[in-house]
Amino acid sequence: MKRFFFLVFISFLLASCARVGSPVGGSKDTIPPRVTGSNIDSPRVNVPRDIxxxxxxxxxxxxxxxxNKQLIISPPLKQITKILPSGMGNKFLLIKWADTLKENTTYNFNFGNAIVDNNEGNPLGYYNFAFSTGPKIDSLYISGELKSIFNEKDKKTEEGSLVVGLYQVKDSMDYxxxxxxxxxxxxxxxxxxxxxxxxxxxVLAFEDSNSNSVYDIGKEKVGFLKDPITLDKSISGLNINLYPSRKAVKYLEMKEVPGGVLMTFEGNPENVKIIPLNEKLKDYKVTHSRKSDSAMIWFDATAQNIGITxxxxxxxxxxNGVKKDSVSLFYRLNAKNEMSIANNRGNLLSPQQDFVxxxxxxxxxxxxxxxxxxxxSIKQEFTAEISEKNPFEIHIKSNFKEGKKYALTIPKETVSSFYETIKKSxxxxxxxxxxxxxxxLLVTLENAPTQKFWIELINESGTVAYSKYGIEKQINFKSIKPGKYDLRILVDENENGIWDSADFADNIFAEPVxxxxxxxxxxxxxxxxxTWDLLNKQTENVENSKDIEKPKSTKTKEHLNTANPK
Known part of the structure; x- marks a missing residue:
């Protein structure tokens, strides 16, 4: 009898200590949550506007x-007051809002992959819930593909951030x-x-990097169709490419740097004119490269007694060509600043290259x-010149022979800027x-652009490793470091020396890629x-196009988990 009561006691103790949770053993749960009902029942039409x-x-x-990142409501509701569950699991999802719904309007709640089961985290993928305040649910759709250009090095950060939006064409549209x-x-x-x-x-597509569902001009990549679309039937196979967006030119800041003051701008001003307004600063030089976002004011602070004590x-x-203004900064000379030179490309010189x-x-x-x-120990003949493209660089040319070691000596005061020189050898x-x-690598182009272009080799880190600019149809890249590269062409249509990105505000596409x-x-x-034929299948011409009813993806409308009424 004692043995019987002992066993009963142990069983009770074990039961009382057991915790509610996922079962141990057996096959893993891979089934996503299933919808069992809603406060807005089928057929989900004529829903009261004051719900x-x-x-x-x-x-x-x-x-x-x-x-907050996954849920997208179309048309947007401005005042979402509550979303549940928040934290602990629940058997229902609740969204509350303060807006009054529009009449005769279909609302779609797109949850993406936000709804997951509490135990295993299985998502209810691409779940949509739609209802209408009118007598029918609108059923047209647009599908297609987005591609972000120049995105190899930041591909992971872009995943899930690309969005497509439609604005109703009205007399005034606020993008x-x-x-x-x-x-x-x-x-x-x-x-x-x-x-x-x-x-x-x-139609507007953009990289919504800050998840605010609004295109931030100049900060986010953008793609668009040049003309509005009239939607009277569903559209598939829409292809939109996203490019870096053109920034509006505006002043950013000034700061003290070695040799003077640096003034920076957002965007790429064609030319910048700068004039000092202090009587003490009489001797100065201004340098600004065309389409550069920075300008430098060089001066000898010591000689002019500026910011010494x-x-x-x-x-x-x-x-800057857009705005005229005056700005100021509190300048103090940094006594540690001095002119210096360095070899930033390593001690192995690639064949047939200049030493820089x-x-x-x-x-x-x-x-x-x-x-x-x-x-x-034998002197070598050489020439040296300041780079025309980059006046911060000096190129040394010689008959460099492979396997040979070299030593270049540059005495002090033999490299100078406007008001400074190197003070050591x-x-x-x-x-x-x-x-x-x-x-x-020898590339032969067929059906090449008629304007000048850059042909570039992009390394696996997304950096331009080799580049040539011109109009030649046969391009020879010599002495390339082993590795895998992407090959691309940027067309300089207006031949202004830079590749012009997209300008949505003025409805201007990026130059061809x-x-x-x-x-x-x-x-x-x-x-x-x-041999690269720019018109055949080996090439992806990433100019935006609109191919109606010609889907280029194997995905279809059925790949989304929707909540359409039957």
């Missing part, structure tokens, strides 16, 4: 993952507001806008006749690398030859 909440019931406990209809693209770039009403719309209020007027040294000052004058280049030691460690549809793998001692 203030949506409740959806499920067959198991759910939680919400990144609901600083959320689109009337909006949806997110999936990780492959496929998108669908569902439950759309007939009408005339402007205390902060000095320096004032400047500027004209870089200065932290604008290089105005060099005296290479006082320099020496030696190899095996420099010695740079380097070796001409062997050609057997590099490969070559062509991408070779396979990787270029460079191997040591290999010469790779590629």
């Amino acid at each position: 203030r909440e949506l409740r959806i019931d499920f067959d198991e406990y759910i939680t919400l993952k990144d609901i 600083r507001q959320k689109p009337y209809y909006i949806t997110k693209a999936d990780p492959d770039g496929y998108f669908e806008l569902n439950y759309l009403a007939p009408g005339k719309y402007r 205390s902060n000095e209020n320096l004032k400047f007027s500027y004209d 040294i870089k200065s932290n000052y604008f290089v105005d004058k060099i005296q290479p006749e006082k320099w020496s280049l030696v190899s095996d 420099y010695r740079f030691e380097f070796e001409a690398d062997k050609i057997e460690n590099y490969g070559d 062509y991408i070779f549809n396979k990787k270029i793998e460079v191997r040591p001692l290999w010469e790779i030859r590629e």
Whole structure:
């Protein structure tokens, strides 16, 4: 009898200590939550405009993952007051709002992958809930693909941030507001806008990096169709490419830097004119490269007694072609600043390349006749010149022979800026690398652009490793480091020397881009030859296009988990 009571006691103790949770053992739950009902029942039409909440019931406990980023409501509701569950799991989802709904309007709540079960986190993928305040639910849709250009190095950060929106075409449209209809693209770039009403719309796609559902001009990538679309039937196969967006030109800031003052701008001003407004600052130089976002005011602070013992209020007027204004800063000379030069490209010199040294000052004058280049204690002939493209660089040319070691000596005061010179001597030691460690690439273009263009090799980190500008149909890249590269062409249609990005405000597309549809793998001692026809299937011309009813994706409207009424 005692044994019997002991066993009963142990069983009770074990039962009382047990915790409610996921069962141990057995197959893992992979089934997402299932909707069992809602406060807005089928057929979900003629819903009262004064309704203030949506409740959806499920067959198991759910939680919400990144609901503020995932949930998109079209048309947008401005005053969402509550979303549940928040934290602990629940068997229902509740959204409350303060807005009065519009009449005869279909509302779509797109939850993305935010709804997951509480135990295993299985998402109810791409779940939509739609209802109408009118007699019918609008059923038109638009589908297609987005592609973000120049995105290799930040591809992970962009995943899930690309969106497509429709604005109703009216006499006045405010693109600083959320689109009337909006949806997110999936990780492959496929998108669908569902439950759309007939009408005339402007299509806008952008990288919503701050998740505010509003296109931030100049900060986010953008793609658009040049003309509005008239939606009277569903559209599929819409292809939109996103480019860096053009920034409006405006002044940003000034700061003290070695040699003077740096003035920076947003955007790319064509030209910048700067005039000091202080009587003490009489001797100065202004440098600004065309379409650069920065300008430099160089001066000798010591000689003009500016900011030596205390902060000095320096004032400047500027004209950036868009605005004329005056600005000021409190300047104090940093006594540690001095002109210096360095080798930033490493001690192995690629075959058939110049040896390059870089200065932290604008290089105005060099005296290479006082320099020496030696190899095996023997002086070598060489030439040196300031780079036309970058006046902060000096290029040294010589008959560099592979496998040979070199030493370049630059005495003090032989490299100068406007008001400064190097105050010590420099010695740079380097070796001409062997050609057997590099490969070559010969590209022959067919149907090439008629305007000048850049042809570029992009390395695996997303950086332009090699670039050539011109109009040649046969381009020879010599002595390329082994690796895998993307090949692209940027067309300089207006031949202004820069590639112009997209300008949505003025309805201007980015200049054309062509991408070779396979990787270029460079191997040591290999010469790779590629014929690139820019009109055939080997090329992706990423100009925006509108291909109606020609889907280029294997995905269809049925891949979304919708809550359409039967």
